[in-house]
Amino acid sequence: MSVIKKVLISRDELNEKVKELGNKISMEYEGKDLIMVGVLKGGFIFLADLIRELKIPVEIDFISVSSYGSSSKSSGVVRIIKDIDVSITNKHVIIVEDIIDTGLTLKYLKEMLYTRGPLDVKIIAALDKPSRRKVDIDIDYKGFTIPDEFVVGYGLDYASKYRNLPDVCILNEEIYKS
Numbered sequence: 001m002s003v004i005k006k007v008l009i010s011r012d013e014l015n016e017k018v019k020e021l022g023n024k025i026s027m028e029y030e031g032k033d034l035i036m037v038g039v040l041k042g043g044f045i046f047l048a049d050l051i052r053e054l055k056i057p058v059e060i061d062f063i064s065v066s067s068y069g070s071s072s073k074s075s076g077v078v079r080i081i082k083d084i085d086v087s088i089t090n091k092h093v094i095i096v097e098d099i100i101d102t103g104l105t106l107k108y109l110k111e112m113l114y115t116r117g118p119l120d121v122k123i124i125a126a127l128d129k130p131s132r133r134k135v136d137i138d139i140d141y142k143g144f145t146i147p148d149e150f151v152v153g154y155g156l157d158y159a160s161k162y163r164n165l166p167d168v169c170i171l172n173e174e175i176y177k178s
């Protein structure tokens with residue numbers, strides 16, 4: 001039995017979209033002081049692909065967060081496990097996420113980064129699952145909108161595995177039982 005039930009978004013589709021987003025950001029941030037902040041761990045592959053499609057200088061850093069309490073009764077408060085090391089004061093910031101689900105993580109992160117005096121803070125997400133949104137959040141740059149399915153690959157994990165799959169996939173139900 002294959003671990004993958006279905007490929008939802010292929011590596012070719014992802015590549016094409018990342019190129020498109022890279023071109024768009026290159027035009028919009030030309031001549032601006034840009035820093036991209038990848039949200040660990042899921043955002044690292046998308047960030048790595050994206051910055052190689054940029055035609056402008058960019059600084060990168062990473063932030064690692066975890067939700068307080070169980071995800072089923074998320075308070076929207078996240079704990080910073082690893083903060084960025086650089087100053088974002090007077091810079092343009094783009095937060096790079098793998099997927100936006102309830103939106104709680106990104107809403108918190110965006111507000112937190114705004115307290116540090118950046119020129120602005122925008123959001124890019126490879127995937128958007130709008131059916132589960134709990135808070136209003138603007139996604140400035142988006143890869144794909146997906147249905148309410150749990151997905152893995154392209155940085156996304158199930159039980160810390162499958163981040164390395166090059167496509168965005170839906171796992172076979174058997175995986176969750178074992």
Ligand code: XMP
Nearest residue numbers: 099100101102103104105149150151156157
């Ligand atoms: P929010 O705060 O928007 O958080 O609910 C988004 C985070 O939830 C995780 N997430 C997923 N992870 N497959 C995953 O591997 C999924 O389908 C999925 N949906 C949500 C992910 O960590 C993301 O950063």
Ligand code: MG
Nearest residue numbers: 040041042098
């Ligand atoms: Mg994540």
